[in-house]
Structure formats: structure tokens, C-alpha cells
Amino acid sequence: MTQQTSRPRIALTFGDPAGVGPELVARQLAQASTTEAADILLIGDEQELTDAMADAGVEFSWTREAGTGVPQLIDNGGERPEGGFVRQQATREGGQWAMASLRTALELSKAGEVDAIVFAPLNKSSLHLAGMQENDEMSWFETVLDDGTAATELNVLPELVTARVTSHCSLAEVAGLIDFDLVVERGELLERVLRARGIEAPRIGVCALNPHAGESGKFGREEIDIIAPAIEELRSRGVDASGPFPSDTIFLKARDGAFDGVLTMYHDQGQIAVKLLGFDRGVTMAGGLSVAVTTPAHGTAFDVVGQRVASTGAYEHAFSTAVGVGAQRRAARELA
Structure with missing residues (x-):
């Protein structure tokens, strides 16, 4: 049963494992303000989390238990390739992994377990190599949610x-x-x-x-x-x-x-x-869905992977946008 709290519950996914997404997520989670603002469900697996912290050069506490105040890791159920993921290029395996994490986050939303989702940058070529038939991830979200809601893309600056x-x-x-x-x-x-x-x-x-x-x-x-x-x-x-x-x-x-x-x-x-x-600073938001979904407006930035130079500004804004909308949705449900 979902714990009643005024804090929103935000699901984070690492995005395409070939890009800068894992680093951005780890750098966000290393900030104390992140877990002060929301309860975090981190979707992936332990190896992805370990690699993300290494990419970012940070460490932070995490757990597999709910309600502890630190990020809760939830396995995405995806298949990790032997030898790990190829970095800095679009691959079928990377797309499948990113979609597995997103599907898990969306299913948690359908179960009422999360108020908003933030996904790190994806690569559309990877997604299509992985079998996504829709033109973009927004349309794919509609298919997975299958609740009659329709997405439209919004772009958000402060x-x-x-x-x-x-x-x-x-x-x-x-x-x-x-x-x-x-x-x-x-x-x-x-x-x-x-x-x-x-x-x-x-x-x-x-x-x-x-x-x-x-x-x-x-x-x-x-x-x-x-x-x-x-x-x-x-x-x-x-x-x-x-x-x-x-x-x-x-x-x-x-x-x-x-x-x-x-x-x-x-x-x-x-x-x-x-x-x-x-x-x-730009954020892309899927408007019109039954759950708020945000992501940085930039892409996977293959050219700077592993260099620790990727700007965190857009990801930080994506997270704060999700927290704001997610908090409103949680408050509305708790008043209903």
C-alpha cells in the first residue's frame, strides 16, 4: 500500500545507458535537496546505479526498502547484455533497457505508486532498433498506459x-x-x-x-x-x-x-x-497523460559521455518541474 505523505513520489530512470543520462541522475541524487523534495523510486538495477555513480564521481545512500527517506532502487526487469552496454552509440540493447525502465515506471504510475516520472535523455534510434513502432516515446507512453489519455509535448523554461x-x-x-x-x-x-x-x-x-x-x-x-x-x-x-x-x-x-x-x-x-x-534550462514535458512525465530537452550527448562536463541545468529543471506537478496531483488525490 502506498504510504500517505504530502511529499510527491517521483520515479527516475537513467535513460539510454550509452549517453550522459546515468551521470545526470547520479549528480542529481547526490544533492541533499533531491530527497528533501520528494520520495525517490530509482528504476534500473544495481550495476546501472554503480556505473552511474562512477560516471559522475559521486556516492550517495540508497536502499531497496520503501519509506526510508533515501532513494529506493527497483529492478526494471530488463535483460543486461553480457559484457555491459556499448557507450556513445545507439544500440538495440540500450533501447530495450531504457524502455524496460520506462515501462516499469509507467506501470508503477498505473498502480498509483508514483506521482511523476523523470527520464534521462533517450536516443530515438536506439528505441526504434529496440522495436518501438511509434514515432516517439510520447506516443509509446500512451500505448503502455492504455487509459485513454493522450500525450502532447510541451517545452518548459522557467x-x-x-x-x-x-x-x-x-x-x-x-x-x-x-x-x-x-x-x-x-x-x-x-x-x-x-x-x-x-x-x-x-x-x-x-x-x-x-x-x-x-x-x-x-x-x-x-x-x-x-x-x-x-x-x-x-x-x-x-x-x-x-x-x-x-x-x-x-x-x-x-x-x-x-x-x-x-x-x-x-x-x-x-x-x-x-x-x-x-x-x-529547457525541459520537455508530456502533457495530457494520467501521470506527469518530464525530461531534459537536450539529447544523450554521446560526444561528452564519461567526461563529467555535461550540464545538469536542464535535468535539475526537469526534476523540479516533476516535483511541482507531482505534489499538486498527490495533494488533489489526498483531498478527494
């Missing part, structure tokens, strides 16, 4: 959150995938996430799809026929949304404090801006 109407698809498909209901759905989701971050009256800017916001239909009618009506619908539902604004200026407004969140129409429209604004 000062700004972005959400997308479309995500991992070709640019040729984007215009055909944007519709009124989807813009409204993603706008409402972005507002909920912003409120969960403690913003009482979130201000959301909405991107146009076309250059110059379509220039009154000269460069396309999506702004006139879909996006602007969806913004009006959001406003009628109490969401402070405005736009559509050309994507080459909206992030200048956001940088200057005009918006708390920006709703973009496709992947790179928001990703380029967010990574320029704060690559070492």
Missing part, C-alpha cells in the same frame, strides 16, 4: 511554456493536421499546465502557421478559417489567448514578458526558439 498543435510529422503534413478542435484542445491544455505552475491568470500567445500570419489570406487561409476562430473559442471559455502572431516575432514578445505560454503550430516553430532562449 519563464515560458510552449505547446504544439502538431509535433513529430513532416512539414508537408502540418497544414492538413491543424483543425479547430485540436487548436482549442491544445490551448486549454497549455492553460492547465500554466495554472499548475502557479500562474493564476496565464497569458497565451498563439502562433500563425504561415509567414506574416497569412497576410489576409495571400499566403494561406489557415489563420482566417481555423486559428483565429479557435482563439475566439478559447477566449469564450475563459482562456486569455491572443493572436495569431507571426512566428518570427511572437517569441520576441514572449521574451519581453508579454506571454506566459506560446501555442505553436508545428515542432520546430517552437523548439528553435526555446532552445535559443535556454538550451541548458
Whole structure:
């Protein structure tokens, strides 16, 4: 039975074993503030934990028992290859191991044992080599959870959150995938996430799809026929949304404090801006699922594995974001 506590329970996975993820996790767990903020379930195995501490050059206490106040190690049930994992490259074995850990964390969520999940960076090539059929891990999370919830990717900086109407698809498909209901759905989701971050009256800017916001239909009618009506619908539902604004200026407004969140129409429209604004602070969050899931926005950084130079800023922000959202979800359940 889950122990009743006001502290959130956060599951951590080490990510792809070929990358910097294990080092980042170990460095986070070596900080006393981590276990002060949450109860930690660490998903992997003892060898992975030992290797992670060696990568990071740190040591910390851990246990296999629950409720001790130190990280609890839970085996992921995966198959460790003889001789260990190849480092600094995508492999089927690394992808299988990372997926085993994530599956265990998601199953713990389904059982009500965790309030949020933080996964260290993954490599999509490894995941597909391991047999993942979905385009990305977000869609795979939906399959594993199988509870009717759907993921959308949000990107989080301390000062700004972005959400997308479309995500991992070709640019040729984007215009055909944007519709009124989807813009409204993603706008409402972005507002909920912003409120969960403690913003009482979130201000959301909405991107146009076309250059110059379509220039009154000269460069396309999506702004006139879909996006602007969806913004009006959001406003009628109490969401402070405005736009559509050309994507080459909206992030200048956001940088200057005009918006708390920006709703973009496709992947790179928001990703380029967010990574320029704060690559070492950026967090990717799976919004819309039954459990909060966060990860650093950067990748596995194969080029710096083992050098102890990987920046921890984004991982620290991913962890603090998960703690904040997880604490709210736990409090809501305990009040129900």
C-alpha cells in the first residue's frame, strides 16, 4: 500500500545507458535537496546505479526498502547484455533497457505508486532498433498506459511554456493536421499546465502557421478559417489567448514578458526558439497523460559521455518541474 505523505513520489530512470543520462541522475541524487523534495523510486538495477555513480564521481545512500527517506532502487526487469552496454552509440540493447525502465515506471504510475516520472535523455534510434513502432516515446507512453489519455509535448523554461498543435510529422503534413478542435484542445491544455505552475491568470500567445500570419489570406487561409476562430473559442471559455502572431516575432514578445505560454503550430516553430532562449534550462514535458512525465530537452550527448562536463541545468529543471506537478496531483488525490 502506498504510504500517505504530502511529499510527491517521483520515479527516475537513467535513460539510454550509452549517453550522459546515468551521470545526470547520479549528480542529481547526490544533492541533499533531491530527497528533501520528494520520495525517490530509482528504476534500473544495481550495476546501472554503480556505473552511474562512477560516471559522475559521486556516492550517495540508497536502499531497496520503501519509506526510508533515501532513494529506493527497483529492478526494471530488463535483460543486461553480457559484457555491459556499448557507450556513445545507439544500440538495440540500450533501447530495450531504457524502455524496460520506462515501462516499469509507467506501470508503477498505473498502480498509483508514483506521482511523476523523470527520464534521462533517450536516443530515438536506439528505441526504434529496440522495436518501438511509434514515432516517439510520447506516443509509446500512451500505448503502455492504455487509459485513454493522450500525450502532447510541451517545452518548459522557467519563464515560458510552449505547446504544439502538431509535433513529430513532416512539414508537408502540418497544414492538413491543424483543425479547430485540436487548436482549442491544445490551448486549454497549455492553460492547465500554466495554472499548475502557479500562474493564476496565464497569458497565451498563439502562433500563425504561415509567414506574416497569412497576410489576409495571400499566403494561406489557415489563420482566417481555423486559428483565429479557435482563439475566439478559447477566449469564450475563459482562456486569455491572443493572436495569431507571426512566428518570427511572437517569441520576441514572449521574451519581453508579454506571454506566459506560446501555442505553436508545428515542432520546430517552437523548439528553435526555446532552445535559443535556454538550451541548458529547457525541459520537455508530456502533457495530457494520467501521470506527469518530464525530461531534459537536450539529447544523450554521446560526444561528452564519461567526461563529467555535461550540464545538469536542464535535468535539475526537469526534476523540479516533476516535483511541482507531482505534489499538486498527490495533494488533489489526498483531498478527494
